[in-house]
Amino acid sequence: MDDGFTYDDNWASVYQKYTDMRGRIAEAHEAVAFLERHCSGGTALELGIGSGRVAIPLSERSVRVEGIDNSDSMLKLLAGRTKAIKAWQGDIADFTCANRYDIIYCIYNTFTLLLAREAQIACLRSAASALSQKGILVMEFDVPALNGFIDGQKTTTLLVDHENTVIRTDVHDSLKQNLVSAILWFSDTSVRRLPQPIRYVYHQELDTMAECVGLELAERWGDWTGGAFTQASKRHISVYRRAASSA
Ligand SMILES: C[S@@+](CC[C@H](N)C(=O)[O-])C[C@H]1O[C@@H](n2cnc3c(N)ncnc32)[C@H](O)[C@@H]1O
Incomplete structure (x- = not known):
């Protein structure tokens, strides 16, 4: 099923700095608190565990955490940070x-x-079959930002400071619901290009895909601290459980 996209050494070498710069290290404790509250000391599996940004602090809160990742480089980062997962x-x-x-x-x-849609449904199906009877699936991703494209292309400034200029380029493939995206990171005399292609999904499509594999929406939030999901939300945290009909 893997269509080949993976976080390579280039990504892994800047992942910590990039996530820090994007505020994702600072907010990890909010995700950890949410996940811990929803799992109460049980067992957890992270899909795309990466460097353990959230998995490591979660594992330090009496949750037994395991993880899957397709990137050797990211798994090496994780292994260098903990032996507990x-x-x-x-x-x-x-x-x-x-x-x-x-x-x-x-x-x-x-x-x-x-x-691809098929890969996304297959992911949900694999997850559904790995849940305990009362287990839940938590998904967090951005609301598609399809504003501002001109001729199917967009460039967004992510950060400018004294040392770095980071921009994202997107090309919209509306037939596949793909954004062929890349981060361009200029610092001093170097530039890195970090590919980040996605298939964007609205929350209602996610609900439909989840229903196809026997799950139903239990909760949806606009952030990890329990803020409401509204028209202004830029992302959502969606919690699914086994549908009553399939339990
Ligand atoms: C945006 S990073 C998130 C990492 C981590 N979950 C976090 O929150 O910091 C995405 C991770 O998913 C992994 N990944 C991407 N596609 C994957 C796939 N098809 N199977 C397994 N892992 C995948 C990448 O290697 C990377 O580590």
Whole structure:
């Protein structure tokens, strides 16, 4: 199922700095508190665990955390930071596990890195079959930002300071619901190009895909601290459980 996109060494080498710059390290404790509250000391599986930004602090709160990632480079980052988390190389669009988990979570837009509808549904199906009877699936990703495109292209400034200029370029493929995106990071005399293609999904399509695999929406929030999901929300945190009809 894996169509080849993976976080390579180039991404891994700047991941910590990039997520810090984007405020994602600072807010990790909010995600951890939310996940801990929803799993109450049970077992968790992170889909696209990366460097353990959230998994490591969650594992320090009496939750047994495991993870899957398809990037050798990201798994090496994780292994360099902790030995307490079992993580393995695999495709989140197509996995099976011996264990069942009280919470499975897929955060920070990782789900949208699956570039085809079939891969996204397969991910949800794999997750549904790895949940314990009362287990929940937590998804966090951005509301599609399709404003501001001219001739199907857009450039967004993410950050400018004394040392860095970081911009994102997007090309819209409306037939596939894909944004062929890349981060361009200029600093001193160097420039990095970090690909980040996505298949964007609205929350209602996610609900429909979840229903296809026997899950139903239990909660939806606009942020990790329980803020409401509104028209102004830039992302959502959606919690699914087994549908009553399939339990
Ligand atoms: C945006 S990062 C998020 C990492 C981590 N979840 C976090 O919140 O910091 C996306 C992660 O998903 C992984 N990934 C992307 N596509 C994947 C796939 N098809 N299967 C497994 N992992 C994947 C990447 O290697 C990367 O580590």
